[in-house]
Amino acid sequence: MILELTNWSIALVPVLVMLMMFIWLDVFKLMTTWETLGLLAIGGVTAAIAYPVSGIFLDQLPLGYSNYSRFAAPWVEEAIKGLAIVGLFYFNRIGFKLDAVISGFAIGAGFSVVENIVYLTRFPDLAPTTWMVRGLGTAVMHGTSVAVLAATAHEFAERENRGTVADFNFSLLWFIPGYLGAVAIHTAFNQFPENPIYPLIATLAVAPFLIMGMFRFGAIEAQHWLSHEREVHRLALEAWQSGGFPADGSGQKIAALVARSDSKTGENIREYCEQLTFLAWTAEDALHDQLDDISKVEVEAGAAFDRLEALRHAIGKASFAALKPLLPFSRNDYWEISELEERLKAKKVKPR
Numbered sequence: 545m546i547l548e549l550t551n552w553s554i555a556l557v558p559v560l561v562m563l564m565m566f567i568w569l570d571v572f573k574l575m576t577t578w579e580t581l582g583l584l585a586i587g588g589v590t591a592a593i594a595y596p597v598s599g600i601f602l603d604q605l606p607l608g609y610s611n612y613s614r615f616a617a618p619w620v621e622e623a624i625k626g627l628a629i630v631g632l633f634y635f636n637r638i639g640f641k642l643d644a645v646i647s648g649f650a651i652g653a654g655f656s657v658v659e660n661i662v663y664l665t666r667f668p669d670l671a672p673t674t675w676m677v678r679g680l681g682t683a684v685m686h687g688t689s690v691a692v693l694a695a696t697a698h699e700f701a702e703r704e705n706r707g708t709v710a711d712f713n714f715s716l717l718w719f720i721p722g723y724l725g726a727v728a729i730h731t732a733f734n735q736f737p738e739n740p741i742y743p744l745i746a747t748l749a750v751a752p753f754l755i756m757g758m759f760r761f762g763a764i765e766a767q768h769w770l771s772h773e774r775e776v777h778r779l780a781l782e783a784w785q786s787g788g789f790p791a792d793g794s795g796q797k798i799a800a801l802v803a804r805s806d807s808k809t810g811e812n813i814r815e816y817c818e819q820l821t822f823l824a825w826t827a828e829d830a831l832h833d834q835l836d837d838i839s840k841v842e843v844e845a846g847a848a849f850d851r852l853e854a855l856r857h858a859i860g861k862a863s864f865a866a867l868k869p870l871l872p873f874s875r876n877d878y879w880e881i882s883e884l885e886e887r888l889k890a891k892k893v894k895p896r
Contacts, residue, residue, distance in 0.1 A: 548668065555660040555675040559653045559683035566646055566755060571763050572831055574643050574883065575650075576890060583647055586628050587654020587690075594624045594655070595662060610737055618730035622689060625655055626723050629694045633701060634714060639879035640769075641698045641762030645755060648694030652687035659686075681744035685733045688751040689726035695758050696722030705876050706769075708794070710869040767832065773877070774828035780872075781825055784818035794872035801866055809863050816855040817871070819848045824877045827884035846888050 567575050575583075598620055602612050628651050629644075638644045660678050663670075700718040733743040780790040789795040789802075798817060802810035826845050856864060 547672070551668075551670075551672055551675045552664055554672060555664055555679040555683075556657055558679045559656055559687055562684060562752070563646075563650055563653045563687065566649060566759070569756075569759060570642055570646060572640065572642060572766065574640070575646055576886065580650055583650035584654035584657070587625070587651035587656075588658040589654075590624045590628050590651065591655040591658035591662075594621050595659070597624065613737065614734045615731065618727045618734060621655075621686075622693070622723060622726040622730055625651060625686070625690050626693055626719060626726065629690065629697060629722075630716070630719055632694075633697060633718070636875050636879050636882075638694070638698065639705075639876055639883065640766040641695055642759060642766060644694035644698040645691045645758045645762060648691035649687040649755065652690035653683065655690075656683035656686040677740040677744050681733070681740065681747045684747050684751050685729065685743070688747070688754060689729045691755060691758065692729065693719065693722035693726040695762070696725055706874050708872055709875055709878070710871075712875060769876075770828050770832040774825055774832060777821055777825035777828065777877075781818065781821045784814065784821055790872070792872060794870055797870045798867070801863075801870060805863060809859060812855050812858045813863065813867055816852065816859060816867070819852045819855065820871070820873065820881075823848050823852070823881050823884065824873060827877075827880035830884060830887070831880060845884060849885060849888070 563580070567580065598612075598617060601616060601620060602609065605612060605616060607616060629648060632638050632647055638647055656678075660675075660683065663678065664675070697719045700721065701715075704712055704715070733747065736742045780792075780795070783790045783795065789799040798813065802813050805813060823845060826848075859867065
C-alpha cells in the first residue's frame with residue numbers, strides 16, 4: 545500500500561507542483577483556481593482522446609511500439625494537445641504570452657496526469673524508478689512542449705490580436721512553428737527508451753529555465769504593451785468625456801454614425817463607447833499596476849458593465865450592428881475587459 549501510494553505520488557505530483565509554482569510567479573495573477581482546473585481537465589480530455597487514437601495508429605502502422613513511440617507518437621499527441629491551444633486562441637481565452645505559457649503547461653500537465661493514471665492502473669507493479677521518470681521527466685516534457693507551442697503561436701498571432709476586431713483574421717498557420725517545436729521536444733525525449741534517465745536529467749536541466757525565460761520575456765512584453773495601451777485609452781476616454789470624439793479614424797466614423805442617428809440613439813452610442821473605453825482603461829490599469837486598493841474603481845467598473853448591457857439594448861440591433869465594426873478595440877482589449885469582469889465576479893463586488 546505504501547509503495548503504491550509512493551508510485552502514484554511520484555508519477556502525478558511533481559508536474560502539478562511545478563504548475564502551481566509558475567502560477568505563483570505570474571506577476572499579473574491571470575489564472576484563477578477554476579481556470580487552472582479547467583485547463584487541467586482539458587489536458588486530461590486530450591489524453592483520453594490520444595490513448596485510443598495512438599492505439600489505432602499503433603495497430604495500423606508496421607513500426608512496433610518502440611519505433612512508434614520514438615517517431616510517430618510525438619506527432620499524434622502534440623497535434624491533439626495543440627487542438628486545445630487552437631481552441632483557446634479561437635475563443636480569445638489567451639491574452640498575454642505569460643497567459644499562453646501557463647495555459648500550455650497546464651494542458652500538458654493535465655495530459656500527463658491522465659496518461660500516468662492509465663499506466664499506473666495498467667502496470668501497478670512497475671518499479672518506482674519508472675514512475676520517477678514519468679513524473680519528473682515525461683510529465684514535465686508534456687507541459688513544456690505545449691507551453692512552447694502556445695507561446696510561439698502567441699508570437700505569430702500577436703499582430704492580429706492587437707489589431708481591431710473588425711480586421712481580425714484567424715489563421716492555423718500561427719500554430720505550425722510551435723507545433724513543430726513541440727514535436728521536436730517530444731521526439732528528442734523519446735529517443736532513449738533503454739536509458740530514460742538521460743532525457744529525465746535533460747528535461748529537469750532545461751525545462752524550468754526555458755519556461756522562466758518565456759516568463760521573463762512575456763512579462764516585459766506585457767508591461768510595455770499595457771503602458772502603451774492604457775495611455776491610448778486614457779486619451780480616448782478624455783475625448784469621450786469632454787463631449788467630443790477621439791481624433792483617430794474610428795472616432796470619426798463613429799461621429800458620422802452618431803450624426804446619421806436620431807438624437808437619443810446617438811447619445812446612447814456615445815455613452816456606450818465611453819463606458820467601453822473606461823472599462824478597457826480600467827482593466828489595463830489594474831493589470832499593469834496590480835492594484836489591491838481599488839474598491840472604488842471596482843464598484844465603478846461593475847456599474848459600467850451593467851450600464852453597457854443596458855445601452856446595448858437601448859441602441860437596438862440595427863444600430864449596434866452598424867457600430868460594432870467601427871469600434872477601435874482589439875481582441876486583446878476585449879480579453880482584458882473579460883479578465884476585469886472575472887475579477888469583479890471573484891471578489892463579488894456588487895455595483896451600486
